[in-house]
Amino acid sequence: MLPKRTSKAELIFQYANLAAITLLCVSVLYPFIHVLSVSLSTPAEAVRPGIHLYPKAFTFSAYEQALQTKGIWMGYYNTIFRTVVGTILSLIIMTMGAYALSKKYLPHRGFYTMFIVITMFFSGGLIPLFLLVKGLGLYDSLWALIIPGLINTFYMLIMRNFFFGIPQELEDSAKMDGAHDFQILFRIILPLSKPILATIGLWLAVHHWNEWFQGLIYIQDQSKLVLQIYLRRLIVESSDLETKQLMDQASDQEVVAESIKSAVLMIATLPILVVYPFIQKYFVKGALVGSVKG
Known part of the structure; x- marks a missing residue:
């Protein structure tokens, strides 16, 4: 033809x-x-x-000047800690929640799903959340940047829809062999769920890496500031003492303030750009299947 x-x-x-x-x-x-x-x-x-x-x-003078500042390295450490720990914990908790919600034999599954979906549209607000974080003893701790946002309702529903597409016969055969729910989840379901795990993991990592507002309201200790707060002070405020000294050095040496700001921007952006190509092959498949199944 x-x-x-x-x-x-x-x-x-x-x-x-x-x-x-x-x-x-x-x-x-x-x-x-x-x-x-x-x-x-x-x-x-x-x-x-x-x-x-x-x-x-x-x-490379701007990069040499920028990398000599202590704030860059402290910010990198705190941001990497937040990104790695926050992403892993969120994936573990949301995976278990999404797996449970994907089972039709779960009692009152519709009620639990609706109860979770409501949180996408209604929340207590910033002040109650701040008081809760302070009451739990998380204030001025890196855990204040991780624990309150462990569950993202939208991402968990996407994962639940992905689990809907996995044949139930696989689980039934595993149960006949004596496997319990945790063994089924970690040995059968998760190996088949690499696309959605990689996709959600990338979304979570980008969020944690770029997020700065929580660090602004929950963190007072200068040694616990994340990289984005340092970057904000450098570009927007220029109020930090180390930032002022860096700008003063840049203004009368071989680099200028614009070069320093651009160099720090690139330093803060490159890690995510390096990680993305390794996850890209799962990205489209995970997002599409998790969105249309169920």
Whole structure:
């Protein structure tokens, strides 16, 4: 059978889509390329107005200056701790909750599901949450950035829908062999759920890595600040003593403040960019299957 000829209207639609996607990609990539170019440029090039697509005068001075600050390394440690521990704990708890909700024989399953869904639309508010965190003794602790947000209702429902698509016969055969629920979950269900676990894990990791507001209201100890708070002070406030000293050094040495800010932005962004390619192959499959099943 001869292939169907593409009509003129379909060609116009395809070219319009291609143009729109190209513009979207350019709009997303340009800020990143601009910041990278400024961070690798000499002072004269960094302060030059206009578009920066590549560093015309190449130097690593801004990165050397930025990495000498103690705040960067403390922020990195606290952010990595929060991201790794928070992501792992959230995946464990949400996986067990989603697995239970996916079982039709769970008593009052509809009530539990509705009870959880309500939290997507109604909450106690910021002040009650702050008082709760303080009352639990979590204030000024890194656990205040992890424990209150362990469960994301939307993500857990996506995982539940993914579990709906796993054949029940696999569990029935395992139970006939004497396996209990935890063995079924960790030895059968989880190995089959790598796409959704990788997808949700990536979403959680990006959230923990980029989130700064909780650290702003729950953390007072300067040694417990996450990287995004330090980055905010550097770019927006410039109120931190170490930040002021860094800017003063940058203003009268071989780098300028714009180069320092761009370098710190790149330092804070690169870890997520490095992790994403390893998870990308699971991303689309996990998101689509978890959204349409059930």
